[in-house]
Amino acid sequence: MKPHVVVYKKLPEHLLQRLQAECNVTLFDRITQDNRADFLAALKTAHGMIGASLPITNDMLEGAPQLRIASTISVGVDNFDLDYFRRRGLMLAHTPGVLTEATADTIFALILSTARRVVELAEYVKAGRWKGSIGEAQFGVNVHGKTLGLIGMGRIGSAVARRAHHGFGMPILYHNRRPDPEAERELDARYVSQDELLAQADFVCVMLPLNADTERLIGAREFALMKRSAIFINASRGRIVDEAALIEALQDKTIYGAGLDVFEVEPLPAESPLLQLPNVVALPHIGSATHETRLAMAELAVSNLLAGLRGEPVPHLAV
Numbered sequence: 001m002k003p004h005v006v007v008y009k010k011l012p013e014h015l016l017q018r019l020q021a022e023c024n025v026t027l028f029d030r031i032t033q034d035n036r037a038d039f040l041a042a043l044k045t046a047h048g049m050i051g052a053s054l055p056i057t058n059d060m061l062e063g064a065p066q067l068r069i070a071s072t073i074s075v076g077v078d079n080f081d082l083d084y085f086r087r088r089g090l091m092l093a094h095t096p097g098v099l100t101e102a103t104a105d106t107i108f109a110l111i112l113s114t115a116r117r118v119v120e121l122a123e124y125v126k127a128g129r130w131k132g133s134i135g136e137a138q139f140g141v142n143v144h145g146k147t148l149g150l151i152g153m154g155r156i157g158s159a160v161a162r163r164a165h166h167g168f169g170m171p172i173l174y175h176n177r178r179p180d181p182e183a184e185r186e187l188d189a190r191y192v193s194q195d196e197l198l199a200q201a202d203f204v205c206v207m208l209p210l211n212a213d214t215e216r217l218i219g220a221r222e223f224a225l226m227k228r229s230a231i232f233i234n235a236s237r238g239r240i241v242d243e244a245a246l247i248e249a250l251q252d253k254t255i256y257g258a259g260l261d262v263f264e265v266e267p268l269p270a271e272s273p274l275l276q277l278p279n280v281v282a283l284p285h286i287g288s289a290t291h292e293t294r295l296a297m298a299e300l301a302v303s304n305l306l307a308g309l310r311g312e313p314v315p316h317l318a319v
């Protein structure tokens with residue numbers, strides 16, 4: 001008998017066909033209040049599930065007694081309780097690597113656009129406010145030659161560091177739980193404590209997974225340690241930062257600016273003070289959002305799922 005798979009995010013047609021060739025598929029383009037009960041009902045007989053952008057609670061999974069594998073179309077696995085997966089002996093697959101370069105591009109776009117005020121000044125032109133030659137009121141700050149501090153020098157952090165080192169002549173400081181000798185050789189990166197990084201970097205970029213150790217890692221104390229000229233970049237997860245403390249640091253000019261792809265609550269509520277601050281560039285969680293990369297992620301997630309259901313080695317297991 002074919003295994004039953006629940007798809008909870010729209011997949012390209014050819015990938016759906018790949019799944020349907022081996023599985024009975026229940027398809028949801030996305031989960032809303034209107035179809036949530038149908039989604040939970042489908043999980044009751046599911047052997048596999050594939051999707052993204054939806055917190056999958058243990059309660060939901062308790063209602064899926066036959067489940068063997070969940071395949072998320074993301075590298076981050078913070079929508080799942082990993083301990084629960086381990087306890088139940090379930091597999092959790094994810095999509096590292098294929099999104100590294102696109103996400104590093106997005107982070108570099110945040111670095112450049114925040115430092116050079118690209119979004120704010122493009123709006124100034126569109127609003128017809130460019131009436132004469134620009135002056136200091138429109139100046140930004142240099143990116144080339146400035147020090148980049150990476151908290152989280154993993155796949156994506158290293159790809160950002162490569163752009164900074166080879167393309168922009170930026171000295172690199174980094175902090176992980178363990179030093180990374182290869183990054184030090186390849187990028188002349190220097191391993192420092194988190195506090196030293198916060199105090200010395202011109203750009204502080206957080207590229208960590210969200211988990212119990214990293215939740216609210218960056219708060220008022222950490223912003224106070226940064227230079228007043230520092231630009232803070234976060235494209236990992238919003239909950240790694242105390243957002244109220246970030247807003248205060250930006251309003252009080254404790255730091256110069258912030259480039260953000262992720263937020264405590266997404267979509268970012270329209271009343272967020274972040275939207276009122278000219279020194280903030282806010283993006284709608286687009287780190288990996290290119291046609292090519294999203295396709296590669298979906299292909300990898302389908303391969304992970306099918307391997308798990310066939311009992312073959314799964315290319316990328318988080319648990």
Ligand SMILES: NC(=O)C1=CN([C@@H]2O[C@H](COP(=O)(O)OP(=O)(O)OC[C@H]3O[C@@H](n4cnc5c(N)ncnc54)[C@H](OP(=O)(O)O)[C@@H]3O)[C@@H](O)[C@H]2O)C=CC1
Pocket residue numbers: 075076077096097099103151152153154155156157175176177178179207208209210213214235236237261262285286287288289
């Ligand atoms: N905005 C977006 O669209 C995207 C966001 N992301 C987010 O980015 C995250 C990182 O992805 P990726 O680079 O592939 O992951 P990696 O696992 O390759 O990198 C994570 C790095 O963080 C370090 N790290 C982990 N825990 C800690 C800690 N407590 N303190 C200090 N360093 C720590 C790890 O090093 P060590 O183990 O030595 O500590 C590792 O170098 C994802 O988990 C996801 O949440 C990813 C893609 C797109």
Ligand SMILES: O=CC(=O)O
Pocket residue numbers: 073074075076077099287288
């Ligand atoms: O946020 C995106 C991811 O892949 O994780």
